[in-house]
Amino acid sequence: MEALPDAVLRELREALRRAGYGDEIADEAESLAYGMIDAVRRPVIAWRLRKVGTPAALATLLFLHAGRLERRAASALLGPGLLPALLGAGLLADADGGVVSRFRLTPLQGLLFLHDPFEGGPETAMGPGITTVALARLLPPSPGAVLDVGCGAGTLALLAAARGARRAVGVDLSERAVALARVNARLNGLAAEFRAGDLLAPVRGERFDLLLSQPPYVVAPPGLAPTTYLHGGTRGDELALRFAAAFPEALAEGGRAALFFDLPKAAEPVHRRVRRALGGARVSLAVLTGAGPSSELSAMAYATLEDPAIGPRYAEAVLRYREHIEAVAPAGFVRALAVLERPAAGAAGFEAALEVGHFDGVDAAALSRWLAGLALVAGPEEALRAAAVRPAPGARLTVTRRLDADTPPTRALRFAEKALPRDFELSEAGEALLEALAVAGSVAEAEGLFAEACGRSPEAVRATVTGFVRDGLGRAALAPA
Ligand SMILES: C[S@@+](CC[C@H](N)C(=O)[O-])C[C@H]1O[C@@H](n2cnc3c(N)ncnc32)[C@H](O)[C@@H]1O
Structure with missing residues (x-):
């Protein structure tokens, strides 16, 4: 090839x-x-x-x-x-x-990617899939230096190069993946570098503005030969957490890393598990979680990779997967997008989590707005009060009245089902505060307008106003203007 x-x-x-x-x-x-x-x-x-x-x-x-x-x-x-x-x-x-x-030749966003079929065996070089596309949405319009970790056919690095990234690099443990990624660079007439090796070893000492990665995260049942692009360990998330732990050292100041993977559902929230894996690394962490794949469909899909003809080997593999999932993820899976950011010098770090209905609405702009809001929440109060804060784009203020006159109306900022921001319930005072924020040049100014509307002093409403703003920014329903 x-x-x-x-x-x-x-x-x-x-x-x-x-x-x-x-x-x-x-x-x-x-x-x-x-x-x-x-x-x-x-x-x-x-x-x-x-x-x-x-x-x-x-x-x-x-x-x-x-x-x-x-x-x-x-x-x-x-x-x-x-x-x-x-x-x-x-x-x-x-x-x-x-x-x-x-081979497969998958078209995506005007480019072509040559790769192996998913059922191609232990050395398969993976091409773009739905989860690759979810990560591609996180590429900004003009990327800086981008690193695609576990690049497979080179999809994310090449999409970055096509957008004019200052630098686009892909690394992968699989020599075969790297060879195919290089062919794809030539096929698309794009300049990107691809290097083979474990994790970040091929780019040791280098710094990037954006790391994108979809590590292998499928559970590996005992007795099934592991496939490099697919299996992440017994529980499935071992390799992803190892990837996360390695990423801080490759982040430039203000740089961001995004990992997309599945984990077993557990009482401990995902952001705590990722933070533990990060050890003492000085990075902010924001985790979006959503519904993971069903245990039955996962077992079926992965077993067909063992036996695409759905013969006797399928029947054996599907039960081996299903029983193994029952042992390591009895409550099923959660899907996570973990975002690490190296704060600029002197800036406060943050840790946050948000459950999203869907990952389709998570793009670079929506993510940047949420992270900028989280940085404001984590920073000094003066900075928060000096900032202008508005409802996030796409917000609709809805007031629902019941026919029953005794039940007070409910108010909320609502968003499209697939949007990143979460619906934000409001009290009557919250609606008034939102109106003040929408016209004010800063949170402090909104505080004055709101205080006047309530007939109280700005000092008396300060805690309510900043609490409301912090809450709204945390849920991505509000965003810095
Ligand atoms: C799920 S595939 C993702 C491929 C591609 N980034 C995409 O999203 O379409 C995971 C990739 O990680 C690579 N990989 C597995 N273990 C690795 C390691 N220790 N270091 C670097 N890459 C690794 C696999 O070879 C595979 O190409």
Whole structure:
């Protein structure tokens, strides 16, 4: 694969662009029987793509859904020169008079990523998945120096490079992943560095503005051969916590690291578990948690990677997974996005946690607003009072009145289901305070307006005002203007 000349990779990119192969057709195919295990839904997806029959649909069949194309169709799609080159390089293989792809080629955000199928065995180099896309949302529009830790096919580093990151680097324990990531850099004509090694060893002593990582976090049942991209340890979260512990040393001042992983549900909150793993590192920590995958569906999905044909090995593996999950995560899993930040010199650190309905609404802007709010909460009171604070973007003030005249109306700042901020219940006084904050140039000024509206002195309402602001910033319902 590494031997593929740049000219062939360029030709491949061009042929697929001409075919109209990209995010749109890939998402459309993905939406068919969405959420079902690939082994089960693949035949109907293939049926549909063949029926559509456009070059984009045939490319999706060949490169995303493990379909076979007749040689003539493959030649028409790729061109008569490119087809033998891809067969010669082992990217495509002959199968029953047609051709199949030995790799996946996933389009994402205008780029193409060559990677192994998920069920490719212990050395699989992982390409973009739903959780990769969740991390990609955390890339700001103009990234500084970005490090993709456990880069797999290089997706996050290359997305950063495509946005003009000052520097984009990917590291991975797997030599195969690093080799594929380098091919992907050439395939997309992007400059990013990829280095092989354990955790941060390949970038020792270097500092980055943003670290993004999706460590392997799947539970490893005894007796199943562990897969590097998948298994995180007996409990599943061991490797993720080891990754977290290593990250502070690679953060530039003001730098941020985000790790996305699953953990067993437990009485101890996730942020405490992550903080324990961090030891004495001087970093702020903010953890978003959401619903983890179901124990049954996880066992089924991971067992199909052992036996994609869903034969007898599947039947054995699924129970081995399920029993193991029962032993290490009897209450199921929680999904976490742990964000570490190295505070700027002299700034106060913070630790916070928030439960979100969905990770889809967590993007770089929403996360930055929340973290800026948390920094204000943790800082000196004068700084909080000097800041202008407003309802977070997307907030709707709702007042719900009951028909029953005796029940007082309920008020809340509400947000879209997938937004990061949480709904914020308000008292009548809270609504008045919100109005004051919305027009004031600072919390101190809002305090004056609110005091006047209540007929009290600013000193008398100070604790109420700052308490309200701290609470709202903590829940991301309010944000620094
Ligand atoms: C879940 S995959 C994520 C791949 C890619 N970042 C993505 O999001 O699509 C985890 C990656 O971590 C790598 N990995 C596992 N153990 C590692 C270690 N000790 N040091 C560095 N990378 C490691 C695996 O090889 C794999 O590529």
